[in-house]
Amino acid sequence: MMTRALLALALFASCSPDFQDGDEHFYITDKGASMPVWVTGNWRSNKIIVHVHGGPGTTNGIYYQKDSYQRLADDYGIAFYEQRGSGSAHGLRREHLTVEQFVADLDDLLTVLAARYPEAEFVLMGHSWGGHLGYAYLLDPVRQARVKGWIEQDGAHDSSCRTWQLGVDWVLAHAAEVLAGAPSRKTRRFWEGAQAFYRDVWECDVATNENNMNAPYEGSTVHLGHSLYVRAAGGYDVDPERVLDTAETLELLFESQFDLVAVTKHAPLPVEGYYGVDLTPRFGAITLPTLILWGRHDRITPVVTAQPALDALGTPADRKRLVIFEDSGHNPWAEEEDKFYEEVSRFLVEVWP
């Protein structure tokens, strides 16, 4: 009786809701890191979206549960890969945390995907840091030729100090507004702490792009300190509950393939060559069909960087467009799921008629 109960419990626990019949899973190992690749959805269509998650150092676990992605997976394959040092990847050597290595990893991924799915075509889709990484990958014409299109969502392609300063100014304005009222002692202490952080810790020179965002700060990095203040000020999402609710968090923690504990410990990874770098001036080299999606209320990767990216692309005007999500912050895929699905689908039908 007890044995049966244990077997039933084990069987229940081994079923992960993220993994569907027909999905495939494998790893790519290089330079001390093993990066899992989960190919889900309708990959037999031979049209596969290669998903480049944000961070650096977060996970694909936050995307797959959303209807926006699940509906895309009904139509196309989606290859979710966890970058080195991220999510459920294994192994890490700090010396390989460079943009160049992440680009090389993405290239390895496309090599393995091409070998496993020789008839397939690929579109790259990057969110947040994944937007920076995606562009960094596509700047090389040989690599660019491996994909049919590019979708950027609230990407950090412009990681210059000038852009980060927009978020800093916004947080400080929010802090001043709160402190001008009659906040509780706890609230006052928190926002005074924010002011002290930007005064005493934060360094990002808008003239030289010298910065300390990878520097250690309270068990993580200076970048995380900034991210937490932007989040506290409401600069990530219009409604955070739409992005990751309690049920989704519990599924991630106890049922999925993803390692949320590791994510909370490691993100953001101190990737060299990311902070202080604006890739926009080089976008003329990119001629792929491109869709840029942005939440109006995003304060961590501000919406003002979207139009310059669109303008700078070498892609013909009729093959690139920018879509603004008026009721979203950093995560339109979660806050305006229907519109996200419709815009991405419309673009993919153009890429894959």
Add this chain to the structure above:
Amino acid sequence: MLAFITALALSPPAEPAPAAREGRHSVELSYFGYQLTRPGGLLGYSWRAVESRRRRHALVLGADVGGFVWRHNSVGLLALPRVGWRGRHRSGLQGEANFHLGYQHTFLPSANYEVVGGVAMKAANSGYPGMLFGGTIGIGWFFPRVGLTPFARVGAYGQFPVFDQLLARLSLSVGIEVRI
């Protein structure tokens, strides 16, 4: 500390063993839930190195070996030596606390590739070594006539390295101890 444990371990039981199956050695078989829900199993051995006069309290040395499967994340093999205390009420209700320090080897649960010279090739899966340390607490119920103790334990471990850092892991085990 080691000398103290050794000295206590070499001392004979304070009173003759009763008719009940209450030997100082036991084996344990349990379901092991890594992070509570990732299923696995443990096989354990325990030695009551030191027992109180009425055998209500014991310093227990032991070890568990086993593994778990975290589907599409990892397959882990464990070897976890432990030292702990067990105390028992005369009704049979038992409580315990253990400290564990051991080794975990984590294997990739699916095919592994590497790219060599621009060509995708299957790669070996030698896995990743790690250390586990932490504590468990548990309860059980001793049935002296048959020498069996069903038990449940919950634990918290530090796993190092995950990437290159220390991460907290939880565990749940439910099983049975057999005195031998």
